[in-house]
Amino acid sequence: MIEYIAYVLLAIGSVCSVIGAIGIVRFPDFYNRVHADTVVVVGGAMLLMLGAGISGGLDIFTVKAIVIALFVFITNPVSSHALARAAHKSGVKLWSKSVVDKLQEDKR
Amino acid sequence: MILLWVEIVAIAAIVICTIRAILGPTAPDRMVALDGVTALMIASLVILGAFYRVSMLLDIALVYALLSFLGTLAIAKYLEGRGVES
Numbered sequence: 001m002i003e004y005i006a007y008v009l010l011a012i013g014s015v016c017s018v019i020g021a022i023g024i025v026r027f028p029d030f031y032n033r034v035h036a037d038t039v040v041v042v043g044g045a046m047l048l049m050l051g052a053g054i055s056g057g058l059d060i061f062t063v064k065a066i067v068i069a070l071f072v073f074i075t076n077p078v079s080s081h082a083l084a085r086a087a088h089k090s091g092v093k094l095w096s097k098s099v100v101d102k103l104q105e106d107k108r
Numbered sequence: 109m110i111l112l113w114v115e116i117v118a119i120a121a122i123v124i125c126t127i128r129a130i131l132g133p134t135a136p137d138r139m140v141a142l143d144g145v146t147a148l149m150i151a152s153l154v155i156l157g158a159f160y161r162v163s164m165l166l167d168i169a170l171v172y173a174l175l176s177f178l179g180t181l182a183i184a185k186y187l188e189g190r191g192v193e194s
Contacts, residue, residue: 007110014117017148021124024141025131033128033140040121040144045151048118052111052151052158064166065154071173072147079143079180086188087136 002054009051017044029095034084041076111159118152139183146176 016039023036046069053065088103122145129141150169157165 010110010114013151014114017118017121017151018124021121021144021148024125024144025128030134030136030140033137037140037144040125041147044121045147048114048151049154052114052155055111055158056161061158061161061163061166064163064170065158068150068154068166068170068173071170072150075173075177076143076147079177079184080140082181082184083136083139083143083187086184087134089188090136090190092134092136 002057006051006055009047010055013044013047013051016040016047020044029098030087030092031084031094031098034080038076038080042073046073111155115152115155115159118148118155122148122152135187139180139187143176143180146172150176 020036020038020040020043023039024033027033027036049065049069049072053062053069094101125141125144125148129138129145132138132141150173153165153169153172157163157169
């Protein structure tokens with residue numbers, strides 16, 4: 001029973017990591033690429049870690065894998081937000097078809 | 109055996125992310141691509157540890173996750189306020 005849950009998690013994680021990697025390459029500007037990076041980390045890497053952790057039954061290995069997955073899940077939004085804010089402050093342009101920029105409106 | 113195929117898929121995603129890290133027009137683009145590469149690298153370390161049942165690889169993955177978080181924050185602080193350059 002637990003192996004089939006692990007297989008489902010590994011399948012969803014593989015699909016999400018490949019789709020997110022293609023999105024990082026294909027998206028038009030920096031802020032859209034941050035969105036694709038979130039798909040890679042939370043949808044791809046975290047589900048891969050959970051699936052690999054429970055693929056061999058429940059033991060101490062599972063606990064360590066869940067701890068690493070939780071750490072990545074908590075710290076990645078912090079670093080992505082810091083990076084996007086730094087890029088906006090240093091003047092990275094939005095895509096020409098983007099419609100709204102709330103941070104720029106707040107600065108004025 | 110299925111873990112090895114998942115490992116191959118994760119390495120393929122790392123290679124696709126590396127394309128953007130090489131091409132990226134600005135420095136934050138490269139940093140976002142490197143963020144994805146480090147997350148997939150941590151996941152592939154955990155998968156390899158689950159395949160060989162080596163618990164030491166999980167300790168390496170935990171330290172790598174901590175160092176990549178601190179490194180991304182330090183580089184974001186360094187990029188803040190600099191102009192755009194390629």
